[in-house]
Amino acid sequence: MKVALVHDYLTQRGGAERVFELLCKYFDRADIYTSVYHASKTVDLGDRQINTTFLQQVPGTRKRFRLFAPLFYPAFRFLDLQDYDLIISSTSSFAKAVRKKPGAMHICFCHNITRFLWDTRTYLEEYGGLKKYSKALEPVLQSLRQADLIYSQEPDLYIANSSTVAKRIEKVYSRKSLVINYPIDTKKFIFSDCKEDFYLISSRMISYKRLDIAIEAFNWLGLPLVIIGDGPERKRLEAKALDNIKFLGFVNDEWRTHLMAKAKAVVITALEDYGLVPIESNASGTPVVAYGAGGVLDTQVHKETGILFKPQSPEALQTALFMAEQQQWDYHQIRAHAVNNFSEAVFFKQVRQTIEEFCGKSVIDSIELNLDLESDRALVEVN
Incomplete structure (x- = not known):
């Protein structure tokens, strides 16, 4: 079974990117896709090939990717993922929009609903430089909200990182989700x-x-x-x-x-x-x-x-x-x-169990997984 891992953009090192890094280690034979990639600014993916969209060639997208938001949904829609039986997206915004072939399955690890669209005021306050453009941006944001609602129906299964995010997914996207809390190392x-x-x-x-x-x-x-x-x-x-x-x-x-x-x-x-x-x-x-x-x-x-x-x-x-x-x-x-509740080993076991229950045991058995990551790790004691 061919597996594709898809993330919004790999241009920073945040919590979402760290979770994607874990997924890449676990699905160590899967192909990796993202919109734009900046190797020195994001998580370490080793020598894995990183497949990008046309945005990779657009000047400025790796440093000022937020300014190109209207182009990200088309970029993910243009990705050719027709060879894959299982697509696992990691997203707070755009990657859930990818197309799949008939009969394929799409599992979405949703870190949050698209925050700049559904909590615009807080987002613009956080990025103060954008606040002065709020009125001019509103027609664009409204169009993107409509697109976000449409593409939110693409995944077959949502996995939320918390009950709070699960409630937001249901409220905004009208989709139920499973909750798997993200781990620490x-x-x-x-x-x-x-x-x-x-x-x-x-x-x-x-x-x-x-x-x-x-x-x-x-x-x-x-x-x-x-x-x-x-x-x-x-x-x-x-x-x-x-x-x-x-x-x-x-x-x-x-x-x-x-x-x-x-x-x-x-x-x-x-x-x-x-x-x-x-x-x-x-x-x-x-x-x-x-x-x-x-x-x-x-x-x-x-x-x-x-x-x-x-x-x-x-x-x-x-x-x-x-x-x-x-x-x-x-x-x-x-x-x-x-x-006992938030180690990486616990997380990986929950991920495997979820895929087995959703896709079937024959599917999980056909995927090459790095099962060594399900081993428990001890903490150092210092007094």
């Missing part, structure tokens, strides 16, 4: 049950992350807070913060994992579609204090792996921090929760 995290006296935030500093809530809460409480990450909001947040709040900017992976293992808790103030940081925190044996909506409802157990608070306000976060200070945490149990 547990071998990249260290475990410690010896916590130090500080809280941690690991986040991009952009408006929807709502780090202003944490700044205000920690200003009032005077508790030590370390913030790692960078972004356009950094100067504004630094100006509001008192001396108990430290901004470290970008840190390397080694130092980040150390901080995550030693923190009393990791604080999340954003409404995330899914979010890997809470799971990474748990894998380090560290609880979270998180806004109790969105993806954390799939990954966290209140008072066992973290404290969930509502509403999304400084006052609610302060109350949650008081609860976290008083809670008797079982750090080993917190780690086990992450490893």
